[in-house]
Amino acid sequence: NAGVTQTPKFQVLKTGQSMTLQCAQDMNHEYMSWYRQDPGMGLRLIHYSVGAGITDQGEVPNGYNVSRSTTEDFPLRLLSAAPSQTSVYFCASSSKGWGGDHEQYFGPGTRLTVT
Amino acid sequence: DQQVKQNSPSLSVQEGRISILNCDYTNSMFDYFLWYKKYPAEGPTFLISISSIKDKNEDGRFTVFLNKSAKHLSLHIVPSQPGDSAVYFCAASFTGNQFYFGTGTSLTVIP
Numbered sequence: 001n002a003g004v005t006q007t008p009k010f011q012v013l014k015t016g017q018s019m020t021l022q023c024a025q026d027m028n029h030e031y032m033s034w035y036r037q038d039p040g041m042g043l044r045l046i047h048y049s050v051g052a053g054i055t056d057q058g059e060v061p062n063g064y065n066v067s068r069s070t071t072e073d074f075p076l077r078l079l080s081a082a083p084s085q086t087s088v089y090f091c092a093s094s095s096k097g098w099g100g101d102h103e104q105y106f107g108p109g110t111r112l113t114v115t
Numbered sequence: 116d117q118q119v120k121q122n123s124p125s126l127s128v129q130e131g132r133i134s135i136l137n138c139d140y141t142n143s144m145f146d147y148f149l150w151y152k153k154y155p156a157e158g159p160t161f162l163i164s165i166s167s168i169k170d171k172n173e174d175g176r177f178t179v180f181l182n183k184s185a186k187h188l189s190l191h192i193v194p195s196q197p198g199d200s201a202v203y204f205c206a207a208s209f210t211g212n213q214f215y216f217g218t219g220t221s222l223t224v225i226p
Binding site: 006031033040041045050059082090092108 | 156159160164176212213214216219
């Protein structure tokens with residue numbers, strides 16, 4: 001198993017550009033999520049999905065879109081990048097989203113810089 | 116407003132001694148708590164969890180304690196090892212879908 005994979009590892013964007021951060025998991029997990037990590041802020045939930053076709057907003061969803069067309073993939077789209085979106089982005093997955101154990105498996109992260 | 120707080124940004128402990136990492140939360144609806152460990156340039160990895168119906172959970176050298184009345188969570192590592200040096204995050208959830216993380220505590224275990 002590759003676990004949770006994220007691409008790219010690093011990305012530099014100019015303000016206003018768009019891009020998609022890719023996330024894939026091969027553990028057949030129903031629950032997937034995106035976080036951003038900023039200094040002094042910990043990890044904050046952007047969007048999450050409890051299964052294919054179902055997504056919902058987390059704490060900091062503004063400026064980001066997601067979709068979940070398959071169980072395996074959960075891409076995060078930045079429609080018009082802003083310097084405030086400079087951060088490290090982590091994708092995570094787990095087998096249960098409704099009660100029970102919530103151990104999440106995280107990808108290695110994408111470091112995004114917006115200039 | 117931060118619902119999960121880790122007030123100690125860093126902690127240094129001698130090898131072999133106990134490490135105690137603390138976490139406070141404000142939302143009494145949280146019913147599940149987790150600790151994650153993170154090395155630089157890697158994603159967090161799950162360490163240990165506890166449900167609100169328990170007050171203690173052990174896994175080898177790691178023990179998590181939950182004090183619901185004080186809204187306080189702690190992670191004990193005994194004995195501490197140099198490989199434990201990392202950033203530790205606590206997290207909490209009340210729906211099973213939304214997880215709130217603390218800001219992390221950087222643990223350094225001195226050989």
